Amino acid sequence: MFRLSNKKGFTLIEVMIVVAIVGILAAIAIPAYSDFVTKCRLSEVWAALDRVAQAACEYHALNEHSVFPSDLSELGGGWSRKYGQIEVIQVNAREGVYGIRHLTNLPASVVNHYLYLQIIFSPNSGYSKQWITDLPQKFRPRQ
Template sequence: MSHGQKGFTLIELMIVVAIIGILAAIAIPQYQDYTARSQVTRVVSELNSLRSGAEAAILQGRTIVSADTPGVGEEDLGWTTSNLVDGTGKAQVDVQNGGTATPTVAVELGGDAGANVAGVTITLSRNANGAWTCGMTGGTAAQGWKNSYAPTACPHS
């Protein structure tokens, strides 16, 4: 009476490990791209949420600021804090031309953002007709930036 062999042979185990290695080699870069894209999209969304406050301030003739204690004639945009943006608190947002009908609001990715998107600046600009445009600058292929990380409505230049 012979006993049948039970368990896996060494070659079968090596094949399984090789298959897992191949799958991981494909999945890890895809996951990193997904993470970078979602971080950029999240910050664009956070920045876009400030547009209604900016519009209200413009209609009331106030100067747009990002400050804990806005002065007389100033309107705070309402930014809280994002862990994906450089700086802390209200200082994370850079407001230019806040007292005009054509303000610019910008943030720079950093903090907990991935290394491949850190240093990218996202800018919202309003033209005199009231249309807002979004754009991105910074980020290089050498650091891992890919233009596919930018949402269609906020292209990278």
């Protein structure tokens, strides 16, 4: 008679354990991945605001440190509007604040928050920048 002495394959309990482990790993990885994607998208916003700040500092220096630009068209334009409209928030001779009042096209955890970049001029030390935001701490730019 013909008998199988070697069984090949997995038992049901072994398959269930593997499925449970994969489920646990997915439950941990998906939120971390979502946060990572949000941080990457926000880095585009920070980079766009940083380009605006650089252009504003050049404008300020060319105008003998008398005024920051009150209209972004004075800087040449071309700023990304992918995640919100970059605006002039406040300007005077010593500081300029540029930013996005309502972030859009981003996950719910950061949409409708604001992100500003304040540029301060000091005759002794030059320009300094400071981020102003109400974003959750884990999404804020490092100072």
